[in-house]
Amino acid sequence: MNYIKKIKRLYNLSEDENYGFSENEMLDLEKRLNVKLPEKFREYYLELGKEENLNFSFNRLLKPDDEIEFSEDNYLIFYEENQNVAIWGIKKEDLIEDNPPVYGNYDTIERSEWEVESQTTENFFLLMAVFNGTLGGLKYNGNFMGEIEPEIVKFVEDNWKLVLEISRENQKVYSDQFHDVISLSFDQNNKCLAAFIGSSNQNRFDEILDCLDIDWSYLSYDDEDDE
Known part of the structure; x- marks a missing residue:
């Protein structure tokens, strides 16, 4: 593909x-x-x-x-x-x-x-498609700014595939055949300090929310609640 x-x-x-x-x-x-x-x-x-x-x-x-x-x-x-x-x-x-x-x-x-x-x-x-998508371009998107437990990072690593061509040490992108994306930010000590997620498929997005025990800073659902 x-x-x-x-x-x-x-x-x-x-x-x-x-x-x-x-x-x-x-x-x-x-x-x-x-x-x-x-x-x-x-x-x-x-x-x-x-x-x-x-x-x-x-x-x-x-x-x-x-x-x-x-x-x-x-x-x-x-x-x-x-x-x-x-x-x-x-x-x-x-x-x-x-x-x-x-x-x-x-x-x-x-x-x-x-x-x-x-x-x-x-x-x-x-790379820009993923970046823009997780920051509002995709219908379902969200982010968390803060330290993320190593167990959650390990779960992502085990269940989504690393997209090698657009990943680097401080920003790693994971995907399930591009039905969804998860982008994780790391500091120089390999501590995960932010997560960005996105999908056009609501079921896929909800599965990410169910699987990752994160108190999200923002979810696109928040905008629906405001309306």
Whole structure:
């Protein structure tokens, strides 16, 4: 199952429907920037680029008409953090690759430099799908900020599969074939200090809530109660 199919399953998007920008819009972008865009970059924009919950619920995919631009240091900027604290882009010299690395720039007082966010473009889009989904993009989502017992972490490890391509030491993503996702945050001592969950399937989501004994900081059900 490739990354497009994983994202569509997670967000319950039809395999037969197109959620992307047009070929002409992408050709106009290439003409405006005078570049040939990477295959995986074009693929995502053409198939999924316009889907609101996926791309604009938290961090934001930039639109091809007038938002995607090169930075002064020649990175193609195409994604931004929801409060403009960070931006993501591809090195201009890497655009000849089909599936190039994506870099993040976390502009702070101490430093402003680019760091590898993901080794491939497709893994970056999958990572953002999970990130945005657990923070509001998926219909059912929740989070907990606080220390999580090792027994709960072990239960997740035993019952959901680690998504190696988008996991790292301080943030590990688990899934059951992308019907749902669980993302756990760790400190330098491997102590779990936060959990983020999401699914488009209510039964799957409720199973996570039943299995994990966590006093959730937020659940999407809370919004329903407010209404």
